[in-house]
Amino acid sequence: xxxxxxxxxxxxxxxxxxxxxxxxxxxxxxxxxxxxxxxxxxxxxxxxxxxxxxxxxxxxxxxxxxxxxxxxxxxxxxxxxxxxxxxxxxxxxxxxxxxxxxxxxxxxxxxxxxxxxxxxxxxxxxx
Amino acid sequence: xxxxxxxxxxxxxxxxxxxxxxxxxxxxxxxxxxxxxxxxxxxxxxxxxxxxxxxxxxxxxxxxxxxxxxxxxxxxxxxxxxxxxxxxxxxxxxxxxxxxxxxxxxxxxxxxxxxxxxxxxxxxxxxxxxxxxxxxxxxxxxxxxxxxxxxxxxxxxxxxxxxxxxxxxxxxxxxxxxxxxxxxxxxxxxxxxxxxxxxxxxxxxxxxxxxxxxxxxxxxxxxxxxxxxxxxxxxxxxxxxxxxxxxxxxxxxxxxxxxxxxxxxxxxxxxxxxxxxxxxxxxxxxxxxxxxxxxxxxxxxxxxxxxxxxxxxxxxxxxxxxxxxxxxxxxxxxxxxxxxxxxxxxxxxxxxxxxxxxxxxxxxxxxxxxxxxxxxxxxxxxxxxxxxxxxxxxxxxxxxxxxxxxxxxxxxxxxxxxxxxxxxxxxxxxxxxxxxxxxxxxxxxxxxxxxxxxxxxxxxxxxxxxxxxxxxxxxxxxxx
Numbered sequence: 001x002x003x004x005x006x007x008x009x010x011x012x013x014x015x016x017x018x019x020x021x022x023x024x025x026x027x028x029x030x031x032x033x034x035x036x037x038x039x040x041x042x043x044x045x046x047x048x049x050x051x052x053x054x055x056x057x058x059x060x061x062x063x064x065x066x067x068x069x070x071x072x073x074x075x076x077x078x079x080x081x082x083x084x085x086x087x088x089x090x091x092x093x094x095x096x097x098x099x100x101x102x103x104x105x106x107x108x109x110x111x112x113x114x115x116x117x118x119x120x121x122x123x124x125x126x127x
Numbered sequence: 128x129x130x131x132x133x134x135x136x137x138x139x140x141x142x143x144x145x146x147x148x149x150x151x152x153x154x155x156x157x158x159x160x161x162x163x164x165x166x167x168x169x170x171x172x173x174x175x176x177x178x179x180x181x182x183x184x185x186x187x188x189x190x191x192x193x194x195x196x197x198x199x200x201x202x203x204x205x206x207x208x209x210x211x212x213x214x215x216x217x218x219x220x221x222x223x224x225x226x227x228x229x230x231x232x233x234x235x236x237x238x239x240x241x242x243x244x245x246x247x248x249x250x251x252x253x254x255x256x257x258x259x260x261x262x263x264x265x266x267x268x269x270x271x272x273x274x275x276x277x278x279x280x281x282x283x284x285x286x287x288x289x290x291x292x293x294x295x296x297x298x299x300x301x302x303x304x305x306x307x308x309x310x311x312x313x314x315x316x317x318x319x320x321x322x323x324x325x326x327x328x329x330x331x332x333x334x335x336x337x338x339x340x341x342x343x344x345x346x347x348x349x350x351x352x353x354x355x356x357x358x359x360x361x362x363x364x365x366x367x368x369x370x371x372x373x374x375x376x377x378x379x380x381x382x383x384x385x386x387x388x389x390x391x392x393x394x395x396x397x398x399x400x401x402x403x404x405x406x407x408x409x410x411x412x413x414x415x416x417x418x419x420x421x422x423x424x425x426x427x428x429x430x431x432x433x434x435x436x437x438x439x440x441x442x443x444x445x446x447x448x449x450x451x452x453x454x455x456x457x458x459x460x461x462x463x464x465x466x467x468x469x470x471x472x473x474x475x476x477x478x479x480x481x482x483x484x485x486x487x488x489x490x491x492x493x494x495x496x497x498x499x500x501x502x503x504x505x506x507x508x509x510x511x512x513x514x515x516x517x518x519x520x521x522x523x524x525x526x527x528x529x530x531x532x533x534x535x536x537x538x539x540x541x542x543x544x545x546x547x548x549x550x551x552x553x554x555x556x557x558x559x560x561x562x563x564x565x566x567x568x569x570x571x572x573x574x575x576x577x578x579x580x581x582x583x584x585x586x587x588x589x590x591x592x593x594x595x596x597x598x599x600x601x602x603x604x605x606x607x
Contacts, residue, residue: 027567091258098258103220108394
């Protein structure tokens with residue numbers, strides 16, 4: 001399954017891509033955030049960084065039980081270093097459900113590139 | 128790219144060796160299937176695999192072939208020890224995704240009165256993943272290390288099943304040469320939270336009845352009879368395996384450049400089998416495979432407990448035996464005859480099943496007369512099949528067969544088709560109870576999304592690569 005995201009800035013693009021991933025996995029989720037996880041990543045470029053970022057969001061859900069509600073990208077610099085926080089709640093069965101289990105964020109037809117009004121990303125997920 | 132295809136016979140098609148291909152492609156498919164395949168990219172992927180260094184024999188495709196990452200799903204390729212490569216894309220993200228079949232003494236008439244409570248209990252007792260785990264099982268780091276080394280043997284030592292089960296698992300339930308030190312902390316953490324879980328998507332646990340016997344003698348040897356209750360468990364290495372693949376795809380992209388391997392597709396990244404990167408991937412993959420063997424063994428124990436509780440009988444009375452457990456995403460060292468002499472080859476099976484012949488040393492001795500069982504799950508609304516391997520498979524496909532039905536609709540398309548329908552109710556009307564965590568998953572797994580497994584099996588039969596023994600029909604489907 002592919003997701004396509006847009007953003008005026010690279011930071012906004014990464015937020016929107018994470019939101020798209022969340023929708024694929026969890027459907028619509030709402031609520032007030034109760035916990036936060038800091039994320040710091042470094043990659044070879046924006047495409048690799050996108051794979052790492054989305055993989056991190058998945059990991060936080062799957063292994064740390066964080067159901068994400070908000071994504072805050074503090075910065076992405078020219079050396080593809082990302083600082084962010086993911087805020088959400090503990091995953092609660094009954095209240096939350098996994099709509100689709102994503103095995104991996106893949107490199108297939110991966111794109112993170114400037115677009116008309118900012119940036120565009122295309123990412124394929126292995127379900 | 129339009130891939131040229133030449134007909135060999137009713138179920139064999141050649142992709143001729145051209146351009147940068149080092150060998151030809153060989154596709155097992157019916158005429159209708161090959162025309163459908165020409166509309167999509169899977170044949171291009173068969174062609175791409177044929178460009179890899181050290182490939183021995185053709186780039187093979189089973190009749191359930193469909194597009195995958197790098198290698199097609201349903202692809203088989205063997206590589207020579209000295210000149211060949213190993214590719215994580217030829218195994219898949221879900222290392223040792225596989226299926227096992229249990230069968231016991233219960234008959235359909237005994238199950239029908241308790242079908243619903245059994246479905247509910249299995250759904251409760253076999254966790255699916257996030258938010259669904261057993262409170263009576265926690266894996267420590269030390270234990271996880273043993274799981275990665277010993278696979279199903281670890282699980283049996285911990286009380287999940289018996290030694291008798293191990294003889295009925297491919298490779299005895301453990302691939303030797305695993306190295307837990309090569310597994311990243313991230314993969315290990317994902318593994319600790321997911322050992323003993325089924326997963327979701329096309330993973331499932333299914334209670335079935337033996338609907339029809341096609342080969343009476345083989346069925347007798349396997350221990351199958353008409354009306355018998357069986358159970359299939361389809362799952363793999365969960366997040367640990369996915370992470371191992373992801374970690375090594377990155378390493379392999381660098382390795383491909385380092386060793387000057389031209390890749391028509393980035394996701395075919397690979398390394399020479401003789402290189403440190405190649406050896407490390409195989410050792411890490413073995414660890415992932417062992418995790419999957421342990422996973423299926425643990426789930427088997429919980430299935431047996433559930434049956435025992437529902438029927439109020441001891442497990443010795445119900446005798447839910449393990450018939451066989453097969454991998455269908457794996458790369459293994461195997462000995463095969465090539466041009467008259469035995470060669471040690473690294474055989475990649477991605478969405479393909481080993482199908483060894485009668486009398487082969489690796490075919491369980493209990494089944495030596497008839498061949499290694501080959502378990503082919505269909506979709507949740509139709510049927511699954513039990514086959515056995517043949518000598519023809521050894522000669523043509525390195526002892527390989529198909530693994531399932533193969534998708535024909537994307538998840539998005541399947542969801543569109545099921546709009547306005549209630550797949551759960553539709554199945555219930557046909558006597559199939561489904562218990563699933565997600566209605567989205569059920570919608571995306573409807574029968575129309577898959578080829579008919581009988582058509583796939585028919586091609587295998589016609590080609591002489593496997594022989595059908597029995598057909599199973601679902602009664603209960605449990606999905607994450």
